[in-house]
Amino acid sequence: MLWFKAFHIIFVTSWFAGLFYLPRLFVNHAMATEPAEIARLALMEKKLLRFMTPLAVMALGFGLATWSSYDFYAGPGWRWMHAKLTLVALLVGYHGWCFKLVRDFAAGRNTRSHRWYRVFNEMPVLALFAIVVLVVVKPF
Template identity: 45%
Template sequence: MQFLIEYSLWLKALHLIFIVSWFAGIFYLPRIFVNIQLTDSQEVKDHLNIMARKLYRFITPFMVLTIIFGTLLTIVSWGYLKAAGWFHTKMVLIALLVAYHFVCGHYRKLLEENKCNKSHVFFRYFNEFPVLVLFAAVILAVVKPY
């Protein structure tokens, strides 16, 4: 039993490390999009697009590792699957965040190809979604309101 507790603590620690890493990137990537859409300089756009491509490639493994360690943590704590709605709500939010990640990848590609018709204002609002997901997911995981 002690091994299982220590194992779950390691899983939780790794899960949190990869969540923080993923969120750091997912917060910054749309800010790069804002700057791409604000500049008229093609040289600056090219540089920002390189930054966006490298960042997206860098954070995608963090997303995958977040999901892997979260899944392992859930398996170790089977009670979560039978838990009240807070856990299931959190899983819906995470699914939406994964979709958001891939939408960021789509916009990144459109911006790189100079085919994106979204404004810098759109990306400013677009950037708020992961903040809201983070707030809700942390509240759900810590407070477990229902």
């Protein structure tokens, strides 16, 4: 079980690196004006998303493997896990939203400003902060 936990942490960390960097590419892409720069950023976004998706799958897989070794529904002291899983589900949705944004940028259909993407870029940071607090502090 400790191996599952270790690999879960490794893949979560790797996935979050992508979740932090991909929206930053969106910021740059939304500000770009040169066709060569736009094409380069679109390629970088596509490659990063293709790289980070298996990391997300592995993070979720090792998380489920770790979860299956515990009885998380044993009582009210496990409500923190329900909150964490809700945040993880939101992160999976965020990852899926990134797929749409990569397609939109590649097709030249972006309608949002770089400021919007700067806010969008902060969502995984807030989720990570909340998840770490839930896991370590177990506030409820």
